[in-house]
Amino acid sequence: MTDPDPLALDARKGLPPHLRVLADLYPKAEWQGHPNFNQLTAFWLERHGMFRQLNDLLVEGTEKRLDGANPRYGREMQHYTSAFLNQLHGHHQIEDHHYFPQFIPLDSRLEQGFEILDRDHHALDGHIHALAESTNAVLRKIAAGEDDEKEAVTLLEAQRAFRTFLHRHLDDEEDLVVPVILEYGAALE
Template sequence: MLLDYDLPEYHVSKRKALPSSVEETLLESTRSEWEDHPRFGGKASFFMSIHRNLLDGAAQLSRGIERLLDVPASDVGEAVAQMNLLPFAKNLIGFAHHHHEIEDHGYFPQFGLMYPELNRGLSLLDGDHKVLDAALDDTQAALTQLNDPVVTRDQLACLHKGGQALENILNRHIWDEEEVIIPIFLRHG
């Protein structure tokens, strides 16, 4: 790895923006102008729509878990079933893992060869994916507790905290990832 990912300025759960050491290596591009670019309708738009789906799904999952906090303990199982929460979460988590695999094994290595100056940013995104994959797995494991006959308030509170953390990590990561990769798609369609 080209950076010490555990430092607060790099770690996805701690950083507030792209680190300057990554930002200074980005291809020239202005986010507000992306949609007007003649090549935006190709892979750039496609990837951004996938990212919007992931963000919307994480927000929906977080809201669903939050609604469970107001449900009497004896009714949690029924509420989970009515919301279709477990199948939804399983699909969202599987989709996110699959998307990261495509990026990690397909796009990022190719982009690193095309633009070696972006390797620091790609290394950052790779670190993000490791944290995200762990957060997704932790969320999946915590969600399985909703199958238990009795779900405690503490379990729901822990699950809610994890859902919010996952949503925050995804928001930070996706924003930063787009800053690194969308300009490449705009150059190459």
């Protein structure tokens, strides 16, 4: 049996020190005041914030459903889960095919970091499908007028696991990407 990859999304606790060389130079608290922090970077970070909020909203909705306090649960889950997963998938496509290829040549020390983020996106695709399947199982029960508690418990577990993976990925992605933009801003124009 092989040892698990310590840099895999479900195993790591953050970026290893050798991939934090720019993150350590540019602490998060100083990002917005930097001259290379632009509107596109602010928008990108806002999107990440939106993904965190939507994921939290999904978890809270299912928790309320299990507490018997969410009569609009089915409609809300369908709407928010669809928006969340579609937007997240599209966001990753743009990063993988447009942004990351621009960043990689700027600093060869961080190439492994972008490889990790790409692997994260593939791992998250599996979680996206699992979350969609769990959501659909609940929605099928609701549509049939059947008790969906068992499926809702499974969905809540999937939502919480997804939140853990998503937050780890977004935090690491921000710690890699934003410092690259701050360090090499002029080279990106």
